[in-house]
Amino acid sequence: MSIIDRQLEEMKKVIRDPILLVTIIAVIISLIIFTLWPIYEVLVEGFLAKDGTFTLKYYQDVFRQSENMRVLGNTLLLGFVVSLFSTAIGFLFAYADAFIKIRFKRLFNVIAILPIVSPPFALAMAFIMLFGQRGFVTYSLLGIKDANIYGFAGLATVQVLAFFPTAYLVLAGLLKQIDPSYEEAARNMGASRWHIFKTVILPLVTPGIANSFLLVFIQTVADFGNAMVIGGNYTTLAAKVYLQAMGNYDIKGGTALATLLLMISVLMFVVQKYWVGGRSYVTVTGKPSRQRELINDPIISWIVGVPCALISLFILVLYILIPYGSFVNLWGIDFTPTLKHYGYVLSLGLKPILDTTYLALLSMPITGIMGMVIAFLIVRKQFIGRGMIEFTSMLSMAIPGTVIGMGYILAYNDEPLVLTGTATIIVLSFLFRNMPVGIRAGVASLQQIDPAIEEAAQDLGANSFKVFTSVTIPLISSAFFSGLVYSFVRSMTAISAVIFLVSASYNLLTVAIMSQVDVGRLGVAAAYSTVLIVIVLAVTGILKLLLGRMGIKINMQ
Amino acid sequence: MLALKEKLTDRGDPLSIINNINSKSVAVKNLEKIYAGHNGKQVKAVDTVSLEIKPGEFMTLLGPSGCGKTTILRMIAGFETPTRGDIYIGSERVNSQTPDKRDTAMVFQSYALFPHLNIFENIAYGLKIKKLNKTVIKEKVEGILDLMGLNGMEGRAPNQLSGGQQQRIALARALVMEPSVLLFDEPLSNLDAKLRVYMRSEIRKIQQKIGITSIYVTHDQAEAMSMSDRVIVMNKGIVEQVGTPDEIYNKPASRFVADFIGVANILDAEVMAIAQKSITVKCMDHLFDVSTTLNLQAGDQIKIILRPEAVQIGEAGKIPVIVEESVFMGAYQDYKLVVNGQILMVIDYNPSQKTVFAVGDKAYLTINEANLHIVKG
């Protein structure tokens, strides 16, 4: 049997099932239109001259202009430094969480969730409030008149604080999976704790460390919000793409830069997924046989615990500064309480707030359902194109938002599909950017469920649609609703892609906040941010409550 | 469990709740399934299998692990598509039908009860899809629970039931659909030994009462022998023999079947002469007249199958042997004997009433020629 025969063999089951077939085709087409096509547009645009002929000019410009090379260097250096520090701090937190007996562990979860539920540049804003020209520390406490936090140091610090939770979650997951009997075996053979750490624990999580390094690298390189707010003259690719395309109206130059950015991210993604991803020694599914006896040694607890406590505290302070800043008259100068920033927000109109909430709510169920459908197809069905669905839907996680935003305006600006300026284009970008997390959760939970249960339903007369709605979804409800909540939160806080897509008719909160930061109205930006965080917490709180009543637990990580 | 027994024996017609069974035949013709393995290697799980199962028949697919039993069952249910060949349920070719369209119901090894539904909803699941009205559904579910001796458990979740109870719910959920064909994939393998013995007779009783065509997959020969009208013995994707339990035990079609079912002595022999009704073979340095349907010629090397319990051991007889091992097993004495350089296993029942031979003793065997069965070497 040739490969083609074999694939046709696999397709037999799909072809006799029209519902399944139509679903698969619909998913593939939508992924092509809303993920691959925009990327293709970005890649191609830079090769076309204004009159439509082929040219290498724009790509040559990218490499010829020293400015661009500097930006590329900035991006890579920043990515490297931030990933290094994030992974180290993440490891410290993960180790504390998995191995050491300390009391304030629940705080770690809060720290891990804060970057997800707040605007992507919240930390940068708070950092400016502390260390900026009118910063509380720099100006009010130390009396420095011209403190300059903008640039590499500020940006890198903020990004480390924003992204180390990613490393923490990856590594804590791994460390908790390590069966304690390995260490006991080593200890039994007379190894010291430090020796065990070096020779057992560390080798076991090395792939995980590489993994989180790459994941943070992808995030850092793609980070647009912080780079714009606190990057100053230290321009990164993600910011440069936007500035070039929207600031200088040089779309073609922008796309050439976007391609470069895309290459870096995709390369990291492929390395992460196919090289590092397959190297884990720690089985992902198996639960360790027993609970680990946590380390109670005061010296170790102090060495690991104190830095974790300090970092956690610092992050909490940063986040608290934002609501606080929204209630003071003039940050750094006059700390008298006031509601004037909220008054200003009201005077500007509630439209961005309502629009954002509405669009995020609208995209939420679509994202959730589509994510579960794709997870179902990936785990349960064999068909030609399955690999493509898996790769493409996951890939969109690695594509920097600025690239996708750019791709969307290029692809849907003229016939056959005109969407620019509509709500649809924003919802679509939410959908395809937020789906991968739901897919991953769905895949993980489906893999835990005996496929015979779905077969039993089909055997009893349920068609594919009925099986999916009456058995699959209820069985993976926790993943489904987690996906829903996550997608809502991410839609509320997204900026990098949607900043290209907002228009006079649809503006979004994050974009509004950024423009307030831009003009230096920190109080107003803080007020907007507070509103955003309140909406996010309120909606997720209500959802959690409702789902809790139904006995469903959601997990945001 | 007791309740179930009573229901089956004492009440008027406890199975009246299932009154609409239209048992159908099942046929597969030249069925073949090749799996595309993960490393590009192909696995021929089922190799040109043809079978016919009559309406109302209890047919068991028996064979060692990995021989393709489950694959055949899943192709009949519709979960797998054949690489080649046809599947008929009744007179209808069902190759292109998805499982929900086929009139089969399956009892899964893992039971596959819906964990998010209670027992009532589990059993009612298929009935609701059939769009029966609510009172009919309630009647049927309660009736079948009654039959299974599980009334009062409607509101429980599957994980609040014991393994045996879950097993019966799985059977109830399949039966209540009144399918034309009932499929079982090792349904008893997760039960303890005692319950397994009990459930196999229960399943068989219900099956016979309602006369439903059943295809039952197992690798447990005791199950196969005790439940089936006919047994299909499979090995490495091919059918070795189809026959009644008696036939596959006493007239195994191949060395594999003889070896797989029970304990068999497989002895080297040579065809000496062909007569009209029987042939003369030389085995253990003795001549026997054996009847066979095989087409043989003088000089052929063959194998003789001889069951250990089909030999009499005593102080006098035709064939002298040396005892190499002798183990008292309670109900019988287990001997390992050497005859003419070949090893022979012999079982002697009720040993306390007989002479028991010790290791090293000389003894004699008497063999009834009707107990000798020839298979091709």
Ligand SMILES: Nc1ncnc2c1ncn2[C@@H]1O[C@H](COP(=O)(O)OP(=O)(O)OP(=O)(O)O)[C@@H](O)[C@H]1O
């Ligand atoms: N989905 C699959 N992909 C690839 N190979 C498979 C698949 N399912 C089964 N096989 C292979 O096909 C062969 C037959 O499998 P099958 O499950 O039918 O065996 P079985 O007789 O039911 O065994 P058991 O008694 O262990 O359940 C085996 O070699 C098995 O590894």
Ligand SMILES: [Mg+2]
């Ligand atoms: Mg099997």
